Amino acid sequence: MQVHREAAAHDRAFARAGRELTSARIATTGEDAAWDDLVQATGRAHILQTKGWAHAKALTGWRAERYVLGGGGVAQVLIRPLRFGLVFAYCPRGPLATGPLADAIAALRVALARYCCVALLCDPEVPDSADLLRAVGHAGARLAPVYVQPRRTLLLNAQIDPDLLLAAMRKKTRQYIRKAERAGVMTEETDDLARFHRLLRVVGERDRFAVHSLEYLERLREGLGDRLHVLMARIGSEDVGALMLARMGERAWELYGGWSGTHAEERPFYLLKWRAIQRMRALGVERYDMWGLSDPPRSGEALPRGQVLDLVASRLGLRARGTVDPLAGVTEFKLGFGGDVVTWMGALEVPVRRLLYPLWQLAGRRRLARSAA
Template sequence: MTMREVTERSRWNEAVAELPRSHVLQSFEWGQFKAKYGWKPTRLLFEEGAQVRAAASVLCRQLPRFPLRVMYVPKGPLLDYGDGQLLSRVLASLEELARTQRAIFIKIDPDVRLGESKVTEALRARGWRPSSEQIQFRNTMLIDLRPGEDELLANMKAKTRYNIRLAARRGVRVRVGSPDDLPLFYEMYAETGRRDDFIIRPFAYYHDAWGAFIEAGLACLFLAEYEGEPLAGLIVFRFGQRAWYMYGASTGKHRNLMPNHLLQWEAIRWAKSEGCTVYDLWGAPDVLSEDDPLWGVYKFKEGFGGQFVRHIGAYDYPLSRFLYWFYTVLMPRYLDLLRARHRRRG
């Protein structure tokens, strides 16, 4: 098996889209986007003859004031994880790449279901360890899009179906947005962040992410309106045969009209029309408990027929135990101390 770097967009995306567990975060566009924010992508294909067996878009970031790096393979590497020999060869290549790049560690978080084959045992045997820092959601909710629309509706909770029809009956309309609508969506997203107490980045960051994928035809913005007034929006990404509901936003206006339900249904219909067979609702609780902060989100997604899926989560391969401890344990404590002092002075 040979490993080679790919720099051509179409060649990379075509190969990656055909691999098991293909993911939008392994697309050429995602690496291109992250390159604007301090990460350098290296896109590696693993081939046997003319057959592509695996792929890894590896992001590398230089630490300020230190000749050291951290590396991350978002939602990868992509391969058949039931093939233990292939997994070992790909992991060995990633480990060697991290070593030559003088990385503190390399992180992976593939969409491997918990309990699937013996992947976690293979990782631990090679020195990989469960990461204390989960960049992406560990678990998710999936909807099988292969049935027809009537069956998809029948698979939903009765209350969800009712709310979809209620929104349409009361005059909520959903339209496809354009890049010109991104400032509007960001305003709603910022309002959602304030209401639900999560931190968001400046508009320029999201404009680069959302705009690039919309222009490439790999994402679609949906806006729900009532009498011309925007109430809610969401952005769905697609790659290969899967779609991901990654960003959602809403205002506090006319919530009784249930705009989010109709919005989500129209996004599901769009994903199906684009040839996707799976709709990933992107994010679910670590533990199915009413005490979990994501419980309300989980119940909303469950209403659409989403099936809860547990993944193994992120694993790190440390190249230096001391530097890994310094970066993952000591540095966060130091930063927390500085933030606490700043708050007291403020």
């Protein structure tokens, strides 16, 4: 009982502090209508914070709430019902804080406390910094034992001159791109999601990972519109590679894709990725995000049972089979294109209702984290 009283007192003090530091209020009708513009205005825009992404996630049981934070920050929070009237909250690649991240997390925790919300999971793109981790710790956040989005990624400057981009690649990568061109591999952009989905299912069945439904991809296109791009590679009439990308502002992200496993000698996926980079460059994209690399554990930290590796592999449709690290091959493939390896802090978990938090720890934390991907 003493522990419970102390936790309740901490929550009341935290709520007062949150109101003093900053605020998080539900977006007005007008703000909701212009949500993606607000996301862009933060200077930290991410496709997972757009209305279009939430539109697709609604198909899998997630409801979006959009918050405007003090100082111009924003946060799209996905809410998932649990049993007994409880809910879980996930803020993908957010909050997009324009001030201290700890203040934004504190404000969201206060706002979500009006529900029977057991916990908030968030994974903002912030540096992997011990000082920052201590700061968000004062807001009740700590590193989560689960991951939804990858902690490490590869960012490539797509606006560099193409010849310089090629020169910065590994020699083998350049050779394979040229080999695919000589072999007659054709690439094209398409609106045919069924065609894309057919190839993705082939990859999923081969490498044994779950693939989103065609309906989910259609909802993603409904939500993102012309910001969603699908590129295919083929040899003759046979589709051998597929890649889906989304863009927002000066950044683009690889979402889903894969290689059919046929015509390995022609190296079709190397050319497809190169053509995707060129296409995004033509659309004004500067930062091309390859979405995820192998994530070695922090010092003294055990690898989280392959969680991040499995999730990223399923997102990309690629897997290095028979290795300890299932993303080893994928990582080597990506690194061949050059660019900068970036490491974010990772997922943060925030108890919202401390008395209910043990239920979250025991009843589905990992399952729900997977469903949020």
